[in-house]
Amino acid sequence: MKIIFLGTSHGNPEADRFCSSIALCVNGKYYLIDAGAPVCTLLLSRGIDYKDIGGIFVTHNHDDHFFGLIELTRVVNTSKSCEHLRLPVFVPTRRIFANMVSFFYRFKMMHTPDRTVYKKYGKGVIFKNDDLKVTAIPVKHMFHSYAFLIEAEGKRLLFSGDLKAGMPDYPQILFDTHTDLLVLEAAHTYIDTDNVIEKINRSKTDRLIINHINPYRNTPEKLSSAFSKVKKSIDCSTAFDGMEIEL
Ligand SMILES: [Zn+2]
Ligand SMILES: [Zn+2]
Incomplete structure (x- = not known):
C-alpha cells in the first residue's frame, strides 16, 4: 500500500506545509484520512482523480482537518465527470455536514450535494470492504475526536489524529498489539519530553x-x-508535504 502525506502542517498552513490530509492507496482506490485545505489542489498535484477516492475519514471537528471538504464537496457535486460518484465521507458529528449544506444553500452554490454521502460514525469499526478496515478509537483532544486503526494488505496502521497536550490519550492499543506504522500527530505536544518518549518506546x-x-x-x-x-x-x-511511502 502507498501512503501519501498531502498536508502535514499544524492548525495553520505554513509556507511549505498545508493542513492535515493523508491519502492511502489500496488496490487502486484512495482513502483520505482528514481533508484539510486545499485538499483538491493537493489531490490533483499528486495525480489523484476524485473518482478514485473510496472514502474520506475525518478524525475530528477542527477546521484544519476538514476545511478542504467545502471545496471538494462543491467540486464533486457540480462536475460532470463525477456524476456517477457516491463518495462516503465519515464524520464524527453531524455538525460538519449540516453547516456545509447550510453554507452551500446560503451562497446558492448547489441544491443537494448527494454525490458526497456523509455518515456519522462513533467508536468501533466504521468501514470495511475487501481491501480496507477502519476502526475508530476515541481520544480526548475534543468531544468526538478519534484515532484510526487501518487494516489493509495484512498491515496494521495507527493514525493518532490530534491528541491532548502531553498525550494522556495516547491510544492503549499501541502498547497491546503490533502495528506496522504509527503516524503520530504532534501539534499540541513537545515530542521530546520523557513522558512521550516513554510511551513511544512502549x-x-x-x-x-x-x-x-x-x-x-x-x-x-x-x-x-x-x-x-x-x-x-x-x-x-518526520512527515513533509508530498512524502510517499510504501508499506
Ligand atoms: Zn489539528
Ligand atoms: Zn484539532
Missing part, C-alpha cells in the same frame, strides 16, 4: 512518522533529539 510499532508539525513547538532540533531517544527497533521520521 509501543509495539515498527515505524513512527511524526505528523501535524508545529515548527515553533517541535523544531527540527527537538525532533532529532526525540528520535535519538527512541529505541532502535522503531524507524523514525
Whole structure:
C-alpha cells in the first residue's frame, strides 16, 4: 500500500506545509484520512482523480482537518465527470455536514450535494470492504475526536489524529498489539519530553512518522533529539508535504 502525506502542517498552513490530509492507496482506490485545505489542489498535484477516492475519514471537528471538504464537496457535486460518484465521507458529528449544506444553500452554490454521502460514525469499526478496515478509537483532544486503526494488505496502521497536550490519550492499543506504522500527530505536544518518549518506546510499532508539525513547538532540533531517544527497533521520521511511502 502507498501512503501519501498531502498536508502535514499544524492548525495553520505554513509556507511549505498545508493542513492535515493523508491519502492511502489500496488496490487502486484512495482513502483520505482528514481533508484539510486545499485538499483538491493537493489531490490533483499528486495525480489523484476524485473518482478514485473510496472514502474520506475525518478524525475530528477542527477546521484544519476538514476545511478542504467545502471545496471538494462543491467540486464533486457540480462536475460532470463525477456524476456517477457516491463518495462516503465519515464524520464524527453531524455538525460538519449540516453547516456545509447550510453554507452551500446560503451562497446558492448547489441544491443537494448527494454525490458526497456523509455518515456519522462513533467508536468501533466504521468501514470495511475487501481491501480496507477502519476502526475508530476515541481520544480526548475534543468531544468526538478519534484515532484510526487501518487494516489493509495484512498491515496494521495507527493514525493518532490530534491528541491532548502531553498525550494522556495516547491510544492503549499501541502498547497491546503490533502495528506496522504509527503516524503520530504532534501539534499540541513537545515530542521530546520523557513522558512521550516513554510511551513511544512502549509501543509495539515498527515505524513512527511524526505528523501535524508545529515548527515553533517541535523544531527540527527537538525532533532529532526525540528520535535519538527512541529505541532502535522503531524507524523514525518526520512527515513533509508530498512524502510517499510504501508499506
Ligand atoms: Zn489539528
Ligand atoms: Zn484539532
